[in-house]
Amino acid sequence: MKLNTDMQVVKINDYLWEIPPSEKPGMLVPARIYASAAILGAMDRGVFDQVTNVACLPGIHRYALCMPDGHWGYGFPIGGVAAFNPEDGVISPGGVGYDINCGMRLIRTDLSLSEVQPKLELLMTELFRRVPAGVGSRGFVNLSRRDFRDVMRQGAGWCIAKGYGWEEDLERIEERGCLDGADPTHVTDYAVERGINQLGTLGSGNHYLEIQVLSDKGIYDRATAAAMGLTGRDQVVVMVHCGSRGFGHQVASDYLKVFEKAMRRYGISVKDQQLACAPFRSPEGQDYFGAMNCAANTAFANRQVITHQIREAFETVFGESARRLGMQLIYDVAHNIAKVERYRDGEWLVHRKGATRAFGPGSPELPACYRGIGQPVICGGSMETGSYLLVGTDRAMQETFGSTMHGSGRTMSRAQAKRTVRGEQLMRDMKQHGILVKAVSMSGLAEEAGLAYKNISDVVGTVDHAGITKKVAELKPIGNIKG
Amino acid sequence: MPGSFRFLDDIALADMAFDAEGESLPALFEAATHALIESLADPVTITETWRHTVDMEEADIETLLFEWLGRLVYLKDAQGVVFHRATLSLTQNTALTAWHLHAELTGAPVDPATQDLRSDVKGVTKHLYAVTQEGTSWKARVVLDV
Numbered sequence: 001m002k003l004n005t006d007m008q009v010v011k012i013n014d015y016l017w018e019i020p021p022s023e024k025p026g027m028l029v030p031a032r033i034y035a036s037a038a039i040l041g042a043m044d045r046g047v048f049d050q051v052t053n054v055a056c057l058p059g060i061h062r063y064a065l066c067m068p069d070g071h072w073g074y075g076f077p078i079g080g081v082a083a084f085n086p087e088d089g090v091i092s093p094g095g096v097g098y099d100i101n102c103g104m105r106l107i108r109t110d111l112s113l114s115e116v117q118p119k120l121e122l123l124m125t126e127l128f129r130r131v132p133a134g135v136g137s138r139g140f141v142n143l144s145r146r147d148f149r150d151v152m153r154q155g156a157g158w159c160i161a162k163g164y165g166w167e168e169d170l171e172r173i174e175e176r177g178c179l180d181g182a183d184p185t186h187v188t189d190y191a192v193e194r195g196i197n198q199l200g201t202l203g204s205g206n207h208y209l210e211i212q213v214l215s216d217k218g219i220y221d222r223a224t225a226a227a228m229g230l231t232g233r234d235q236v237v238v239m240v241h242c243g244s245r246g247f248g249h250q251v252a253s254d255y256l257k258v259f260e261k262a263m264r265r266y267g268i269s270v271k272d273q274q275l276a277c278a279p280f281r282s283p284e285g286q287d288y289f290g291a292m293n294c295a296a297n298t299a300f301a302n303r304q305v306i307t308h309q310i311r312e313a314f315e316t317v318f319g320e321s322a323r324r325l326g327m328q329l330i331y332d333v334a335h336n337i338a339k340v341e342r343y344r345d346g347e348w349l350v351h352r353k354g355a356t357r358a359f360g361p362g363s364p365e366l367p368a369c370y371r372g373i374g375q376p377v378i379c380g381g382s383m384e385t386g387s388y389l390l391v392g393t394d395r396a397m398q399e400t401f402g403s404t405m406h407g408s409g410r411t412m413s414r415a416q417a418k419r420t421v422r423g424e425q426l427m428r429d430m431k432q433h434g435i436l437v438k439a440v441s442m443s444g445l446a447e448e449a450g451l452a453y454k455n456i457s458d459v460v461g462t463v464d465h466a467g468i469t470k471k472v473a474e475l476k477p478i479g480n481i482k483g
Numbered sequence: 484m485p486g487s488f489r490f491l492d493d494i495a496l497a498d499m500a501f502d503a504e505g506e507s508l509p510a511l512f513e514a515a516t517h518a519l520i521e522s523l524a525d526p527v528t529i530t531e532t533w534r535h536t537v538d539m540e541e542a543d544i545e546t547l548l549f550e551w552l553g554r555l556v557y558l559k560d561a562q563g564v565v566f567h568r569a570t571l572s573l574t575q576n577t578a579l580t581a582w583h584l585h586a587e588l589t590g591a592p593v594d595p596a597t598q599d600l601r602s603d604v605k606g607v608t609k610h611l612y613a614v615t616q617e618g619t620s621w622k623a624r625v626v627l628d629v
Contacts, residue, residue: 044496071496071497072495072496073497074608074610074628078497098605098606098608098628099605134593134595134600134603135523135524135559135565135593135600135601135602135603136559136560136563136564136565136592136593136600136603137593137603138563138593190557190561193557193560193561194557194560194561195560197560197563198560203603203605204602204603204629205497205602205603205605205629206497245560245605246556246557246560246605246606249605249606249628250557250606252606253553253606253607256609273609273610274608274609274610410496410497411496412496413492413493413494413495413496414497414498414499414602414629415490415491415492415499416492416493440595440600441599441600441601441602443601443602444600444601444602447602483603
């Protein structure tokens with residue numbers, strides 16, 4: 001099999017491959033890639049180079065991992081997972097990503113396609129009006145600096161206290177929507193000024209708000225789906241993909257500069273400047289962790305405010321309360337984060353960069369309603385193809401630090417996608433296929449065309465066969481809002 | 484002579500990258516600035532109702548360009564604006580230990596109804612970032628995170 005690397009890649013099984021430490025000077029552990037043979041063969045050279053760079057970082061534990069949606073990223077590959085000893089290992093912004101706590105949220109409804117279809121245009125217009133998207137968009141929540149510090153510390157809980165959501169939402173958010181250790185004193189004024197007006201906004205790029213339908217044949221595991229309030233019968237759900245916006249990016253950029261200097265002080269060298277890191281227990285490492293948690297909590301709050309706006313939009317269009325419409329949160333999960341997590345073999349600082357937590361059944365971190373089935377994992381596909389809902393497994397706890405894929409992964413550059421398809425034409429084509437699109441930017445829409453992405457079903461098939469997550473349901477888009 | 488820029492494929496699959504070039508450092512800065520402005524919105528559709536002046540100083544030209552482009556991204560979010568034009572002047576201090584950039588920016592608050600908005604650039608990255616001189620020509624490669 002021809003791969004985009006000269007390194008030796010050893011087959012462990014049909015869905016798992018390993019690059020031994022002998023393949024690159026400085027590797028402390030093997031690198032492991034979850035992929036079918038076809039997906040592995042299509043992976044770009046960056047994946048192999050970068051996952052083996054990660055394997056060289058001080059304090060790394062067991063493996064540097066990459067998920068099947070992996071592709072080149074800054075520092076870590078997208079799809080990268082690595083755990084470090086919190087006592088003598090490092091923390092790296094390149095292992096979290098610029099969009100700190102970029103993540104997915106899924107909201108159920110009791111509505112069916114036949115009820116929504118006649119009002120879809122109206123609903124999309126109402127959502128587009130209430131959830132700002134695109135360049136420089138500003139949210140409706142006016143925050144003072146003191147308010148914003150509270151958001152950084154309290155995350156989604158701040159929103160619930162202010163009436164932007166339901167108390168029971170919190171138990172269905174990773175870490176109840178609030179990471180401990182958020183310290184606004186380690187956030188720069190630049191970051192605050194970029195983020196203070198952005199609460200409740202989608203952003204642009206690959207972020208979206210999508211109305212989706214779950215058909216009967218889209219359910220793979222009926223009992224597990226039912227435990228999440230999903231019964232099929234063309235049931236309508238709403239998916240949100242966004243993160244900490246400019247605020248999180250500024251935190252990451254600020255600390256990459258800090259870490260470049262810190263590495264000299266601590267005698268750390270890395271294979272790639274974008275892997276800049278510092279010992280987790282160092283002052284610099286703890287300062288970044290405090291600031292990163294602020295950005296993560298702000299992202300949880302961002303998705304919570306957007307949820308509030310979605311519920312209000314549905315109430316306006318359908319003339320019923322969101323509770324009567326059954327608009328419970330199914331789950332909210334991060335895919336760009338670093339957290340200290342407890343496993344059977346100890347406590348590790350787990351970096352997930354374009355990878356989703358996927359805790360298995362019985363995990364004490366899960367709410368009672370999901371402890372029997374495992375954590376819901378929400379994987380967004382391209383806006384033309386659909387998305388998947390999965391659950392975490394015990395195997396993920398054993399093999400991947402409770403982690404799995406996050407999306408389909410790009411295969412085409414933004415520039416090439418824009419040359420291949422025009423936004424206006426794409427919008428017309430999607431409408432013909434039953435998907436209504438509202439977009440701020442036509443060029444931005446073209447960049448996100450389905451042809452620019454891997455087939456998500458192939459990627460999901462890999463993690464399902466590998467056993468690190470199990471398929472529950474496939475969700476098909478009928479309405480998409482993009483920046 | 485004005486500088487030029489071109490967007491690049493296959494440098495950063497999920498993001499945007501451009502090469503900028505100029506026969507002088509001011510021309511290079513203007514070309515790179517124009518590339519970033521064009522990434523955010525079509526400047527032809529942006530009026531000049533917002534004006535802002537920036538003065539920045541850095542020890543070297545590579546850091547100055549990086550920080551300047553980052554400042555534009557910051558202003559986009561913090562002030563909620565997109566840009567029409569940037570008029571730049573570059574000077575080096577007499578001891579040759581620092582470069583100073585004076586920039587006069589014009590633009591307008593974001594308005595999707597009247598502006599051709601493009602990508603919400605989140606930041607400038609260090610990936611492949613370089614400013615180089617080849618003969619009398621200056622070049623920069625910039626990867627933007629979107």
